[in-house]
Amino acid sequence: MKPLACLLALAAASASAAPLRVTLLLPDDDPRLERNRVERAYFGHPTGPAQDGLQMALKDSQLELDAAGHGLALDVVSVASPDAAKAAAQKAEKAGALALVTDLPAAWTLAAADGAKLPVLNVGNPEDRLREADCRPRLYHLIPSERMRADAIGQTLASQRWQQVLLLTGPSADDQRRAAVVQAAIKRYGLKLAGSKPFKLSADPRERDLANPRLLTTGSYDAVWVVDSDGEFARSLPYRTVLPRPVVGDAGLTALGWHAQFDRFGAPQVSRRFARNASGRAMQQADWAAWMAGKALAAAVLAVPKGKPAEMQAALAQVELDGSKGVSMSFRAWDGQLRQRLLMTDGQGVVSLAPVDGVLHPKNVLDTLGADQGEKLCKARGG
Numbered sequence: 001m002k003p004l005a006c007l008l009a010l011a012a013a014s015a016s017a018a019p020l021r022v023t024l025l026l027p028d029d030d031p032r033l034e035r036n037r038v039e040r041a042y043f044g045h046p047t048g049p050a051q052d053g054l055q056m057a058l059k060d061s062q063l064e065l066d067a068a069g070h071g072l073a074l075d076v077v078s079v080a081s082p083d084a085a086k087a088a089a090q091k092a093e094k095a096g097a098l099a100l101v102t103d104l105p106a107a108w109t110l111a112a113a114d115g116a117k118l119p120v121l122n123v124g125n126p127e128d129r130l131r132e133a134d135c136r137p138r139l140y141h142l143i144p145s146e147r148m149r150a151d152a153i154g155q156t157l158a159s160q161r162w163q164q165v166l167l168l169t170g171p172s173a174d175d176q177r178r179a180a181v182v183q184a185a186i187k188r189y190g191l192k193l194a195g196s197k198p199f200k201l202s203a204d205p206r207e208r209d210l211a212n213p214r215l216l217t218t219g220s221y222d223a224v225w226v227v228d229s230d231g232e233f234a235r236s237l238p239y240r241t242v243l244p245r246p247v248v249g250d251a252g253l254t255a256l257g258w259h260a261q262f263d264r265f266g267a268p269q270v271s272r273r274f275a276r277n278a279s280g281r282a283m284q285q286a287d288w289a290a291w292m293a294g295k296a297l298a299a300a301v302l303a304v305p306k307g308k309p310a311e312m313q314a315a316l317a318q319v320e321l322d323g324s325k326g327v328s329m330s331f332r333a334w335d336g337q338l339r340q341r342l343l344m345t346d347g348q349g350v351v352s353l354a355p356v357d358g359v360l361h362p363k364n365v366l367d368t369l370g371a372d373q374g375e376k377l378c379k380a381r382g383g
Contacts, residue, residue, distance in 0.1 A: 053283075163191055
């Protein structure tokens with residue numbers, strides 16, 4: 001057969017081959033994407049649907065997949081409960097899905113992971129329990145965990161010698177859980193807890209003092225670490241403390257998986273490409289996580305062309321990914337977390353990177369962010 005005829009035959013085969021399918025599970029009527037929340041752009045909160053980042057990854061990988069005679073197609077399914085997430089996972093598996101991608105609450109994520117024997121890529125939930133006590137063998141995490149973000153801030157405070165930390169914590173269960181993670185990071189990096197105070201936004205005049213930054217920030221401290229899962233109180237805290245001190249955590253200086261103003265390692269091109277594909281929306285860390293999930297799936301498909309779930313599981317465990325952060329990234333065997341650099345940002349630009357210079361690790365310095373192998377916090381996985 002002549003060369004041109006060969007190329008035409010290959011193209012025809014590629015075009016006729018049914019694409020491998022990936023199912024994205026999203027919460028129905030996602031409260032995180034309500035207009036009033038999106039407009040405020042709270043640190044670390046999503047501002048658009050996860051499919052924007054996934055679609056960009058599939059588009060980025062299309063040429064390489066086409067050359068190998070493969071295709072990847074995305075199905076988006078909205079679910080309204082853990083039971084619905086489990087049913088959707090089972091339906092996707094029966095329909096021949098290659099993998100699941102989830103942007104769901106923790107209990108819903110676990111229901112989906114338990115509902116099907118497919119690799120599950122979590123792109124939106126940072127809760128540490130999904131990497132620790134409630135981990136699953138086929139569950140992978142692209143979004144940085146709460147502990148990773150707390151470790152990055154802790155390293156930064158220690159490197160700046162801001163030793164005395166005043167902790168302000170909100171009233172929600174998520175705030176209490178995350179504050180425990182923060183306190184562990186304060187201890188881990190040799191910082192001192194200068195004080196711990198609760199805050200509360202309330203319309204009750206009797207509780208007005210619980211949201212007064214001047215009253216909450218009396219005393220002596222080097223930095224104020226605010227834990228505010230809602231985001232509204234935290235955004236009003238910088239420049240309103242009694243002492244002229246930095247605010248970190250959910251306002252001021254924070255650690256994120258991505259920021260659209262990051263200007264190294266090809267990041268501007270990634271952010272501009274995303275904005276073009278997402279109607280001008282700036283790329284957030286959840287979008288970056290979804291983009292990386294698509295890249296990981298494409299890399300796994302190229303490694304195991306038949307796309308069987310067990311083979312995909314093995315391939316995902318071995319992938320090496322470039323996410324425009326200047327390092328090669330891979331999944332940790334012991335908890336399924338994607339090891340990665342975090343960007344320290346004040347919301348306007350990127351101030352520094354974590355792990356910070358000078359932090360050491362016997363194998364991979366990226367493993368100083370989050371749970372390390374020797375802690376053995378995930379009993380369901382080897383590694």
